[in-house]
Amino acid sequence: MRVAMTPHRSQRTVGATVGDSASTVLGRYPDDGQWAERLESDLVTLRERTVTPSAMMGHTRPDRNIEDRTLGDEFVTAATAARLRLERGLERLLIALQAEDWHERAAAARVLGERRAHRAVERLLSALNDEDPDVRTEAAYALGLLDDRIAVEPLMAILEEGDEHFGPQQAAADVLGDLGDPRATATLFALLRRSEEESLEPDLLVSAACSLAALGDRRAVEPLLKIADDEEAWEPSDQAAALGALADLGFREPLLEAVDDQRRSGHMRELAAEELASRRESPRPGPFGA
Numbered sequence: 001m002r003v004a005m006t007p008h009r010s011q012r013t014v015g016a017t018v019g020d021s022a023s024t025v026l027g028r029y030p031d032d033g034q035w036a037e038r039l040e041s042d043l044v045t046l047r048e049r050t051v052t053p054s055a056m057m058g059h060t061r062p063d064r065n066i067e068d069r070t071l072g073d074e075f076v077t078a079a080t081a082a083r084l085r086l087e088r089g090l091e092r093l094l095i096a097l098q099a100e101d102w103h104e105r106a107a108a109a110r111v112l113g114e115r116r117a118h119r120a121v122e123r124l125l126s127a128l129n130d131e132d133p134d135v136r137t138e139a140a141y142a143l144g145l146l147d148d149r150i151a152v153e154p155l156m157a158i159l160e161e162g163d164e165h166f167g168p169q170q171a172a173a174d175v176l177g178d179l180g181d182p183r184a185t186a187t188l189f190a191l192l193r194r195s196e197e198e199s200l201e202p203d204l205l206v207s208a209a210c211s212l213a214a215l216g217d218r219r220a221v222e223p224l225l226k227i228a229d230d231e232e233a234w235e236p237s238d239q240a241a242a243l244g245a246l247a248d249l250g251f252r253e254p255l256l257e258a259v260d261d262q263r264r265s266g267h268m269r270e271l272a273a274e275e276l277a278s279r280r281e282s283p284r285p286g287p288f289g290a
Helices: 009-028 035-048 066-084 090-096 102-114 118-127 133-146 149-161 166-179 184-194 202-214 218-229 236-248 253-260 266-281
Strands: none
Touching (some): 066 090, 066 102, 066 133, 090 102, 090 118, 102 118, 102 133, 118 133, 133 149, 133 166, 149 166, 149 184, 166 202, 184 218, 202 218, 218 253, 236 266, 253 266
């Protein structure tokens, strides 16, 4: 049985964003008998864009820029997911996965993953081909939560054939490391090699390298070292994730040194300490989860 692995940096980031949004949503709707009504009202307001999401949460911003609209999409998806979590049966979620509104489809995929709804595997696999990239992304992460290796080849195809949007590729790279199937190593390594010839999203490269390490493949060492050593090109969170992945492959010294390295920023040392602590608290699996 595969031992559950510590989520990659990118997964923690996504999880934190989703969790914070959902917590904020739930905080607005106390259990006073009018929860559903207020939630529906806010969903309508957001969809009509009559106010910005930041204004709804008590912050005033005069502009409605891309960042605000992105927050709005996440708020709507998180709020819809909060509503769908009230549904007791699986059928309602499966219907929502076919809804006309992409927020509804994305939220349904999210909740199906949270519920470990294995009966929905085939529907989620189909959702990997949804016309909306956010739905494809949520479906990929949901399949990772289901921990079913039937998803490995479709996820590999996302990276091999390419997706014009970053989200589905990021999710595929993350989840392939968690599924623990060595078939994915060639695809992940090919992605890293491709980055030598063309520009790819930095977060995608970090996810690919960390997942390759999670699968016990030491070809990840060189790209991980490059990420860990270059403070100008990479964010501290990327570097900390790389150091953690190196430790999982048996190279603990760079992580240990980073914790006390005064040449690094305080934020970087703090992130490195968190990576180290997480590995002391839970034993790490060997290659392929053995």
